[in-house]
Amino acid sequence: MNNGRILAAGTPSDLKARTSAQSIEDAFVALLPQRQRRAAEIVDLPLDSDAEPVIVARDLTCRFGDFTAVNRVNFTIRRGEIFGFVGSNGCGKTTTMKMLTGLLPPSEGEALIFGRALEAGNIQARRRVGYMSQSFSLYGELTVGQNLLLHARLFHLHRASVNARIAELVEKCDLADYIDDLASALPLGIRQRLSLAVAVVHRPELLILDEPTSGVDPVARDQFWELLIDLSRNQGITIFVSTHFMNEAARCDRLSLMHEGRVLATDTPAGLIQAKGATDLEDAFISFLEQERPGAVPALTITQARAAGPDLQQEAARRGRAVFSIQRLLAYTLREGLELSRDRIRLVFALFGTAMLMIVFGFGISTDVNNLTFAALDRDQTPESRAYLEELRGSPYFVEKPPIADYADIDRRLKNGDINASIEIPPNFGVDLKRGRPVWVSAWIDGAMPFRAQTIRGYLEGMHQLYLSDPSVKTTQPTLPLPADIEIRFKYNQDFDSVFAMVPSTLAMMLALFPAILMALAVVREKELGSITNLYVTPVTRFEFLVGKQLPYVAVALVNFLVMFVMAIFLFDVPLKGSFPALLVGTVIYVFTTTGYGMLISTFCKSQIAALFGTAILTILPAQQFSGMMTPVSSLSGTAQIIGLGFPMSYYRPISVGTFTKGLGFADLGSSILLLTLFIPVLTIISMLLLREQER
Structure with missing residues (x-):
């Protein structure tokens, strides 16, 4: 397919035969209109064997705990050479690249850049190196021109030459039509060319490219390689490129084949093919793999693959017909729980963040005026x-x-x-x-x-x-007796100490803030990673998706409640005078409500930063100003009263304060618990409706 039109259809062998091509990629290029056919020819120019080495790796090793990602890698790359690093995903190519750029320290061995040992903080060495990561590392909120200008300034290009250099790269990389477009809105091939232009804006002597053409179509890949060949042969830039495309590897002057952190062989593409008597580079690579680990490349026939197909399809169809499935809901619950447990920073924040803020608010906020x-x-x-x-x-x-x-x-x-x-x-x-x-x-x-x-x-x-009025003060002035003696007693809090009100109120606010933030981030994270697509391509319903993700955070919120409850009694010395079952039931309903509140906010956010700030602001302000912490809800009027009545904490705070200080139970708190319960279906239904609208 090209430009919305199908170029051809058929089996792979038919398409290759029709175009007299050796591969599907060549067949695709041959089927394109003539004006779009551009191919970078394989470089076959002699290298200067006496050129100085630019990169030297000696027994380069990187370990993460007991896992060895890169194991004693050795190679030398000379000036002006295009050196390829070929291997399967996860074989250690990116880790090696990061060690060569100073992003990772080697566990053993050494890397020499321009004859000097690599130092992560060496600014002068960085000026001589350009790096293009697999994810392109562009600033999506900046335009094409702004990205180039920013990096020109970061590398301190002379002010008089900046505009000329940017214009040169815009022309060479064919970016003129996109100069005012945001980098995040660019097609993948254009973003790739912009990333290369950014990497070479300071005229580096060494260019390190980490799988730069991953996910790019064949035409864009060929255009990209035209730029690389020009940089190498006409500007003398040394290029170190990693890839898993064999047709790209064939364009390199020399390359190393890598597998499971070890270099299997290093030679020219022709030399590697000849060493194994193979027909092409891919067969040679497979031969090296089989030599390293016999039987490491199993084959799967089409017949074997199809044999299991009907049963799986029938089972999927049978399960997909269910309107609601507790199994699908719990599958999301399990996935969310596993993700939370493996993200230790988020887990610590989720479990102990409320306790830390409880201490800050409990001791720091007081209406008492003493000392x-x-x-x-x-x-x-x-x-x-x-x-x-x-x-x-x-x-x-x-x-x-x-x-x-x-x-x-x-x-x-x-x-x-x-x-x-x-x-x-x-x-x-x-x-x-x-x-x-x-x-x-x-x-x-x-x-x-x-x-x-x-x-x-x-x-x-x-x-x-x-x-x-003290009788011991001797005065001749008569003291008039008052018509009545007034003695003031403060019920429930005779010492008039604010801690008895602030601690239960802080507990209510923490259970509004943290569960809402965690829930909002959980949904928006799916959007950012793109995994929310599973919601639309699997039989999972929106209810199963949202509630499945909600349950782990309800459990976390209840753990937070128990921690803060113990702190209130033993740290702040605030006794529980009322019914604990009433408080617990109200809390369970409340955390379902606050996580539902975060769920609702997440439907309007597309980034985790927006979700974090939006949820924090939309929770803290109503909690402090309109939920009874500062002013009773009954004293509010107009819009303030509407906000207060529409915020769940306005109904849970009387439960928390009432059970702690007034000795209340189910009979006294039934109306508050009932009103709080109504929030759960309302927030869930609205979130379900808005989630689909947001993702269309």
Whole structure:
């Protein structure tokens, strides 16, 4: 097929016979219109045997634990040579490339680049080397021109020559029609040429290419090799290229055959073919493999392959007819659980992230105003003024600092934050107090934090009135009795300590934040990796896919709950006064709801970064502002109230706080549990509907 049209159809042998071609790839090129047929000829130019070595590998070895990825590799590559590295996927080619570019340190042996031992931090050596990875390493959010300009600046090309160099590469690599297109939107063949242009923008002497033509069509591959041949023969650049295409390997001056981390042979393509008496390079490679490991290349006949076909098809059809399958759902659950268990960083974040933030929020967020610093300017220096200050010193809310010298000292210390308030007692305070005259005391309060300032004001006014009403203060001024004595008692929290409210509320917020983030990332990760395609090419339904991925994170969230529950009781000393079964049932429903919330957010995101930030913002803000942590939901109005009533934490927080501090059980919390349960089908159904729309 080419440009939406079928060029030809038939068996492979028929197509090769029709075009007189030796391979399907040659047949495809022969069937193309004449204007599209471009082929890079196999290089057959003599090499300078006296050219200096550019790369020398001596017993190069790389181990990962007990696994040896590269085992004692030796080769020499001379200036201007196109040297090929041929082997099957996973044989160690990329690992060797990374050692030669300093991305991986060798376990043993050495690599010499331009006659010097390779050093990962050697900037000067990097200027002489260009590297093109298998994944192209382009910045997808930048245009073609911006990618070239960025790398030109990274290699400090002279400002006057940058535009000329970019124009030269754009013309040579045929990128003019795409100069303003984003790299992420380019066809694979164009992206390949851009990646090569980026790799050579600084005119390197050595070019290392790691499977650069993987996944590219034959025509684009030939065009790419035309560029490589020009770089080698006309510009003298040494090229080290890895590949698993034998027709590409035949274009190299010399090549090494690699298998399971070892080099099997190194020679010219013709020399390797001749050494095995083979008809082509592929047969020669297979012969070297069989020599290394007899029987390593099993053959599978078409008859054998077809024999098992009907039974498998019938079984797949039978299972695919089921509208719902618990087996398919649990298969996704198992896959998600295995992936989570093997990603240790994500697993630690999932299991212990809530505990760490519980400590931060539990100890760090408090509505208690204690340990307020004050200093006094006592301009009276009488027993009465000292007794007045003793009332402050004896208060559990205030801590005294050294006395104030003058008014300038007040301004300086308030400005520096050394004190939160200053007390000025005027002259004749004691005399006026004894004679029954009105007395006044000045208080200077730091108002940078209004809530704290108002609290300090209330403390000082209360202390002032308490001092003046003390019978031990001798005054001639009669004290009028109050019509009634008022005694204040705080039910459920008699000490008025904020930890009894903040810890249960923090538990609710953590169970909203982490499960939602983990669930959103799990779905979006499938989109980024492309594995979500399995949802559309297998009998799996959207419900099975979403719920199957949800269950592991529900289990993780329940583990988080148990950890935070133990911390609340033993670390924060917040006892559970109510029903634990009621709290547990509410928590199970709640984590299904919060993971469903993350599931819903994931349908709008295409990248994990967007999912992470989006879920965090859309969870923390409603949790703190509209779910009762700062302001009761019943006190909200308008849009704020709608947000509060539509967020699951607004219904779970009363369950958490109620069971911990108020001694509530199922009878008291039934309505909250019921309303919380309604979120599960609503969020699941909406997510199912939006998932398909997002992926069309």
